[in-house]
Amino acid sequence: MEVTLAKSENNLVYSGHESAFEEAFKNNFKALHAYSHTMLQDEDMAEEIVQTVFLKLWENRERMAIHTSLRAYLYKSVYNESLNYLKHQKVQRKYMAEAMVDYKQRQADDVTADNELRRQLQAALKQLPEKCRTVFQLSRFEELRYQEIADRLGISLKTVEAHMGKALKLLRLQLADFLPSLIIVLLNL
Numbered sequence: 001m002e003v004t005l006a007k008s009e010n011n012l013v014y015s016g017h018e019s020a021f022e023e024a025f026k027n028n029f030k031a032l033h034a035y036s037h038t039m040l041q042d043e044d045m046a047e048e049i050v051q052t053v054f055l056k057l058w059e060n061r062e063r064m065a066i067h068t069s070l071r072a073y074l075y076k077s078v079y080n081e082s083l084n085y086l087k088h089q090k091v092q093r094k095y096m097a098e099a100m101v102d103y104k105q106r107q108a109d110d111v112t113a114d115n116e117l118r119r120q121l122q123a124a125l126k127q128l129p130e131k132c133r134t135v136f137q138l139s140r141f142e143e144l145r146y147q148e149i150a151d152r153l154g155i156s157l158k159t160v161e162a163h164m165g166k167a168l169k170l171l172r173l174q175l176a177d178f179l180p181s182l183i184i185v186l187l188n189l
Contacts, residue, residue, distance in 0.1 A: 021061075024070060025054055032078045039082040049085060053077040124174040128167055135163035136171075 029050060036046035053074060057064075066073045125133055131153075138149045146160045153160070 021054075021058060024074075028071060028074055029054075032074055035075065036078050036082045039079075040085065045085060046082075049081045050078055053081055120175060121171075124171050127174065128170055132163045132167040132170070135160055136167040139164060 032050045032053070033046050036049045037043060040046050040049070056077070057074075068076075125136070128136065134153065135149055138144045138152065139146070144152070146157055146164070150157045150160045
């Protein structure tokens with residue numbers, strides 16, 4: 001059963017009588033909540049909106065000049081707050097959708113750039129002398145230390161260092177355009 005305040009009780013709420021305000025809250029909350037819920041389809045948000053309307057009423061009661069019944073004012077306020085929330089949600093969804101499209105495009109661009117970089121790196125590696133390529137691959141792809149490479153290939157540590165230096169110098173020259181990206185790729189291999 002919904003009960004609205006009489007005109008004199010409206011004035012008591014507007015003038016700051018706490019008990020009249022509590023009575024108005026108790027008498028109207030369920031109906032206002034149901035009204036907001038039909039608009040929002042969100043139980044918690046409907047409750048928050050109704051509470052916000054009552055909070056604003058209480059905080060601004062001394063400055064308000066309401067020319068309708070309290071009940072009409074409450075329904076209109078809940079309607080407006082619910083509409084504002086829906087508009088905000090729509091803007092938020094649109095922004096999220098645009099951000100997702102941008103993210104997916106950047107991700108696709110990154111994959112394309114990574115693939116091109118890997119292709120260029122493989123081509124550059126094929127151009128290296130065989131010993132340089134072998135030393136580079138063992139160092140960077142298999143993560144062996146120079147001493148382990150020397151032991152595996154049966155060459156001196158200084159020879160490994162020379163081959164590695166030569167490989168890095170040639171790769172830098174061939175992949176100069178990709179150097180910043182190449183560093184990231186090599187660190188992630």
